[in-house]
Amino acid sequence: MELAAIILIIIAVIAAEVLIFGKYALKGIYYSASxxxxxxxxGETLELTEVVENRRFVALPWIKTELSASRWLAFLKKDSAVQTSGGDNTFIxxxxxxxxxxxxxxxRTIKCLKRGVFSFDDTIITxxxxxxxxxxxxxxxxGISITVLPTSSDSEDALLSFDEPIGDISVRRFINEDPFIIAGAKEYSGREPLNRINWKYTAITGNLMAARNEFSTTRNTLILMNMQRKRVLPVTAADIRDIEALIKLAVKLMEDSIYNGCSFAFATNGGSSCGIASDIIKTEEQK
Structure with a gap:
């Protein structure tokens, strides 16, 4: 009789524990990620910080989080060793x-393997x-979104030649002189403003001299990336590889233009019905 009573008490306690835990297990549990x-x-890395907080006065012996992420966001070995794959996503x-x-x-430390916009949509807490x-x-x-920018191409073929004059170049004649390009000095005629007087040549020659400016024009670069395909066929892995190579090449052209002091614009017909060029992008020296 006593044994039966003990068994009934144990069953009642277990049933109460099951009912209470099932109702209040995740009450007061808060999760956040940043x-x-x-x-x-x-190729760069970033840090993902997960915070799990228990605001109750009761301990929680075991809680599991399962974060959904793109397979192009590689976690460290200690995290990726137990991750499970689900198509394009992995669950950490x-x-x-x-x-x-x-x-x-x-x-957690994450390495970004591929360009694109990736997001951590939700986490399952158990x-x-x-x-x-x-x-x-x-x-x-x-609701975390990460933008991974493409890197430039390592190829040296089919790149823009900067042997030709690009940027501000001197010309024989234009509408107005370029006040920033000084070619020498000339005799002061009285029509030049006082701030154009060249005191160095004035002291050398003994006559009042003014700065002589060149005429110039500017050549800008427009980088066009054509995403149209000639064949009406399904996109293959080779097509995707070629597109990625084109994107990297466009990035390299932009970097080379900035390095050589040349302003540029970029336009593509990918993702829209018509290609619209961006505004002219100038270097710090050109602004």
């Missing part, structure tokens, strides 16, 4: 044990009771 950088280049698990009124922070009889899951919206 990244230290939202814009990086291919994390296990926590929380004391009452405590908070746990985990920092809590289990001490007996392992009940599992309660809840989806938490994360």
């Amino acid at each position: 990244v230290n950088k939202t814009e990086v280049s291919e 698990p994390g296990v926590f044990t929380l004391k009452p009124r405590s908070k746990c922070t985990r920092v 809590a289990t009771d001490m007996l392992g009889l009940v599992k309660v899951s809840q989806a938490v919206k994360v």
